[in-house]
Each structure stands twice: as structure tokens, then as C-alpha cells.
Amino acid sequence: MSTEHHVTPLRVYFTVFALLLGLTFLTWWVATIDLGAWNTTIAISVAMTKVMLVVLWFMHVKYSNKLIWFFAAAGVYWLVLLFGFVMTDYLTRLPVTGWGG
């Protein structure tokens, strides 16, 4: 527990904040160009990057002990469970062939 009283310099917070603003701008800018399926992929990747920034620096997980890392990882894992099991439905639906078809 030696890292419990870690103090992050303000400079780090402002850098992360600037990065978040930049990424928000990136999301908006990408949405204005038509990239087909890549639009969604990029939007989600950018969002994930922002999540990591917030979790690691703003929420201090970077400087926390293993138990905190374990709980943070559990949160991510649960999200994977949600998406994964929803996909067992969406990826295996039979195409609709019309009433009585």
C-alpha cells in the first residue's frame, strides 16, 4: 500500500484534459466524413481511449494497488460479457423470409 498517498502533479491532469478535448474533436471531425463501417470503428476506438485516460489518471487506477486493478478489470470483463452474450443472439439470428416462409 506504499502508493496510497500518491499525489499527481496538476500538469498531468491538464495534459489528460487536453487529450480528452482533442479526442472529442477527433470524434466530431471523423463523423463529418463518410468512411462506411470505419466510422463506427473509429468512434468506438476513440471512446475506449478516452475511457482508459479517465480510468488510469483521473480515477488514479494507475497508482493503485493490485486489488483496485482487479476490480477495474472486472468492470471491463463484465462489459465484455454483456457484449459477448448479446452477440450470441445477434450473430446467430436466421434471416427473416417473410410470413409463413
Place this chain on the structure above:
Amino acid sequence: MTAASKQHASTKESNYLTAGYGVRSWLLTVDHKRIALLYLISLTTFFSVGGLFAVLIRLELLTPQGDLFQSETYNKLFTMHGIFMVFFFLVPSIPAVLGNFFLPLMIGARDVAFPKLNLLSWYVYAAGGLVTLFAMFAGGVDTGWTFYAPYSSTYANSHVILAALGIFITGFSSILTGVNFIATTHRMRAPGLTWMRLPLFVWANYATSLIMVLGTPVIAVTILLVAIERLLHVGIFDPALGGDPILFQHLFWFYSHPAVYIMILPGMGVMSEIVACFTRKRIFGYKIVAMSSLAIAILGFLVWGHHMFVSGQSMYAGFVFSLLSMLVAVPSAIKVFNWTATMYRGSITFATPMLYALGFIGLFTIGGLTGIFLAAMALDIHVHDTYFVVAHFHYVMVGGMVMAYLGGLHFYWPKMFGRMYHEGLAKVAAVMIFIGFNLTFFPQFLLGYLGMPRRYHVYDEDFQVLNVLSTAGASVLGLGFALPICYLIFSLKFGKKVGDNPWDAAGLEWTISSPPYEHNFHEIPEVTEEAYDYGKREAARV
């Protein structure tokens, strides 16, 4: 002189009830015991509101015609009944009242890890409750407690957003309580109190807290998405806008199936405490009972698709969810078998809490087994959305959870207030509740199997006899619930004063005064033995 008897010496000292007077001392308290009482009062209020709706529903169903209410009103009645009972009573009940009061006492702590957060969670809960009450007075909701799209999105014509907002707010109270309990269990245990020495009630609340923290955000997001679709017309659940209504069901049940375990797991924790005490034995297979709580918390997240067998989910997904639903029955069954094994050759006394515990074992078993019927896809297609489902979840929620809550309340009442209720009346109430409950809900299994759909107020005349039986049972059940409210309140002033450990129970909570001092322990105790050491107690008696 042991720590326990030293604490005996100064019973004149003020306890948590007399430590401060006036409204301010209650509304601004950070004492976990007072917060538990704030919850007890508000939960009882919401339980009564939910119960009132149940009375109206059962009255309407006395006759096959729709003579008391119009169908729209009836839709609102069962919706409001479900919303108040699930979100404002069952989900918080045991963790917020008994958990708040006893979790710190059981682990030898002076309070929870974040006392102010604890008070905040009550305010958040109360605010959410008031918003939903306001939605009720403004005209109510008619979507069913599940808020299924498109009832709640495209076709809603009642106060969906307002009621959902109340649930959204209350969700944060769950999350705060969950975070608090997890941190408390990790960081505040008394020296010597290892994980494998924890009372099973603590294990159960710990597992419940994990579900609260991991699941509740998803329902919050789901509610937010409904609001976004309704207010901003972004296509999420509406096919005309490119959405998918079944996505709502996936998101909703990702929280709401595990929420069933939020409701039942703490009840199972109470069960372990009661069964151990009134059989004078250590819980059979302590470790596996503790681990089965965690297994339920994790496996419970992987079964939600069993609510969607007939709503358009793919066959493959149905198969996966059916299999996993059967699996989650295993850890629940382990608990039931272990309580039964604990009772084997125990010296059982039939005090009121034990009556509720015995009721729990029988009713929860029926509720659990009929859950396996419903997890079997082929049978579910026949009984889906019939009274069979209604009977099933009432056997789990009322037969299981409410029984455990009442059992726990009777078990811990003398510790909380230092006075005993009228044992004879309490036994009468327990028996009335058991009989009334079965008379209300067993006929509903038959009705469902015969094909009576849920959520209709007009039904075929052939179903009337069973419905009349059910309503008759409900009135016995209602009286049974009213009785404890009366004699428990009466006991606060006129009940017989009791000592610190009226049941001669094991556990740190019984070593301190009744009612407990403001800061629980004068000295933080040191734990040297495992939980439920009744063997040693009984040996010392002889």
C-alpha cells in the same frame, strides 16, 4: 475479564438511540445503525404502497369481468405494484436495513467504511422514491415494471420518463451501498477475522454488493437510452429509426436477472445465521455455502436470455441461456441442502425466526424448482407470460426473500431495540403469512398451467374458482403482514427488556449491548475462532 463482559459492566451508557434527540440528529446522522432505521421506515412505507396496489389487483380479479377498473387502470396497477415492490422494497430491503445495521457489527467495526456516503445513499434512495411517487400521483405508468420497448418508447402514453427517472436515481443508492459494503468488508474487519471466519451474512452481502456495483450501471444506461430515444428521436430500440426492440430486453435483463439475486442472496445470508443459531450447530459445509454466494453472483449474470425465449432472440442464444440457467440452480440448491444438513440432528427450537427460516426452505425450493421448469425452453413456450411465471417469482421473492427479511427482523429486533416482541403473536403472524401466501400463489401455478395469461383483468369464467381462492389467500396474507407492523411497534415501548444475547447466539454482534452503543465496540475485539462456534457453546453449557 473478557472484552464481552467488560462491555457488560457499563450498560447505563447511552446507546445509539439515546445518543441524540430531535429530527436533525436523525436526518444528519452518519451512524450506520440510525441510517438502517431510516431505511426501515421508508422501506416499510413503500412496501405498504406496493401492497395497496396488490390489494386492488386481487379485488379486480375476484370476478372474470372487468367490473372494478378499466384495462388501462389495471395496467397501471400491476405496473406500480411491480415498480414499488422490486425497486423500492426488494432490492434495497435486507442490505439497506439489516446489512447496514449488522455488517459493521459482525466484522467488529465501529461503522461502515464511508459513513457519509452511507447517509447520501439513503437520501438518493428517498429522492428516487419521491420522484416515482410523484409519477404515480401524476397518473402512473402502464408499461409493466419491465418498461419494455416499444411500450415505453414508441407507444408510451403515461409518465414513463418520470417513473424511470425515479428508478435511475435510486439505482445510484444501490451502487453507493454496494461500494460501501465492499470497502467495509475488505478494510474494516477486526484483527483475526479472516475471510474464512466471516459470518455467512457478510459473505452474502459482499456477493450482493458485487452485483449491485457491476449490474446497476447497465439499467441506468438502459433507462437513459429510452429517454434519449423518446426525447431526441435517436434510433436505439425503434426499428423505424434503425433500432431493435429486443436490444432493450437484453440490456434490461442484464441487470434485472442478477437483480433477482440482489434480492435473494442477502436473504440466504440471514437464513444461514438463523438456521445455525436455532439448531445450535455450525453451518454444514461453511466454505461451500460462502463460495456458492460468489458463484451465484457471477453465474447470475449469464442467464438473462431465459426471459426472451419467445421474444425473437435466436435459437442458439436461447439454447445457451437455457443451459446456463439450469447451471445457476446448482449453487442455490447447495445452500438449501446445506441448511437442511445443518438441521440434521441439531437441537432445534421453533422460535419465530426459525419458523420463517423453515418457511423459506420450503417456499424457496418450490420457487427455485419451478424456475427450472421455466428455464426449459419447450415448456417455457407453453407457460410464458402466464400466471405460472407470476407464481414462480412470487415464491422466490415473497416466499424466499420476504420470509428471510421478516425472519431476520424478528431475529435481530431484540438486538436493535433491546426489547422483545410478543412471541405468541409473532408465531401466529408467521403461520398466517405462510398459509396466506400458499393460498394466494399456489392456485396461480395451476391457473398458469391451464393457460391464464398474466396482465389481463378480464379472464375466462373457468378460472374464477382458483382466482377467488387466490384473493382469499391474499387477504390472509395482508393481515399477516399487518400484524408484525403492529406488535413490533408496540414492543418498542412495552416489550420485555432483554439482555445482550437473548438467543445465546454466536457472533460479534451479540457480544455488545442491546441496543448497541453509539460506536458499537469500546475496544475492537480480536477474533480467535471460526464463525458459528455453537459446538463450544453447547459443550460449555453441559
